[in-house]
Amino acid sequence: MIEQNKQTQACNLPTVAQGDTLPYTRVFERYWQSKEKVVTIKHLIKFPIKQAMICLAVTSWILLSNLPSDSLQMKFCTIVMLLSLLFGAIFSSRGNPSFLRLHEITFFPTHLQYTTKTKKKSTQAKVFYRDITDVKITKRYFHLFSDKIQFLSSISRPKLLQNRLYIPQPKDDKILHSIRLFLEDICLVKNIDVVSLS
Numbered sequence: 001m002i003e004q005n006k007q008t009q010a011c012n013l014p015t016v017a018q019g020d021t022l023p024y025t026r027v028f029e030r031y032w033q034s035k036e037k038v039v040t041i042k043h044l045i046k047f048p049i050k051q052a053m054i055c056l057a058v059t060s061w062i063l064l065s066n067l068p069s070d071s072l073q074m075k076f077c078t079i080v081m082l083l084s085l086l087f088g089a090i091f092s093s094r095g096n097p098s099f100l101r102l103h104e105i106t107f108f109p110t111h112l113q114y115t116t117k118t119k120k121k122s123t124q125a126k127v128f129y130r131d132i133t134d135v136k137i138t139k140r141y142f143h144l145f146s147d148k149i150q151f152l153s154s155i156s157r158p159k160l161l162q163n164r165l166y167i168p169q170p171k172d173d174k175i176l177h178s179i180r181l182f183l184e185d186i187c188l189v190k191n192i193d194v195v196s197l198s
Contacts, residue, residue: 019039023189024129025109031182039168039179041103053088056117057081103168105179110195114165118149132190135183142179
């Protein structure tokens with residue numbers, strides 16, 4: 001009876017083989033089978049021009065007090081200070097300039113596709129789950145580490161440093177939590193895969 005119980009337990013143990021996409025597909029189905037598979041993240045990038053203009057005006061004002069009154073530097077600092085105050089006032093009333101960048105993560109059973117879009121350019125990167133080595137979460141980004149990142153169409157590449165993608169975090173905490181858990185489970189499957197081979 002003990003031998004029979006051992007055989008039953010051995011049959012129930014999961015097996016993971018290198019190159020087999022089945023474990024990754026199972027993780028995908030657990031997280032994304034009944035959910036929207038495209039996550040759109042709006043990333044508004046603002047330029048702090050108002051603050052820079054005010055800082056420049058204050059710096060010019062400080063320099064004015066130490067310069068001789070008839071010098072060329074005095075005239076230059078006066079012009080810089082007046083222009084900085086003028087543009088600082090304009091940006092204070094209208095707000096700092098900004099542009100919107102859309103990020104989309106599309107989840108497939110074997111890979112994810114990351115797309116960035118602005119008005120002028122678009123970039124697509126494809127990462128197979130079997131190539132993902134690690135994921136780190138910071139305050140604003142997912143740092144996705146991969147053995148290989150395949151760029152499908154690119155006018156300009158997204159942030160890429162030593163096979164790493166920086167993906168902005170979605171504002172919705174529920175979606176953020178799902179993506180984080182999914183990517184951590186993908187890394188766990190990869191680690192089990194490596195351990196089973198050694």
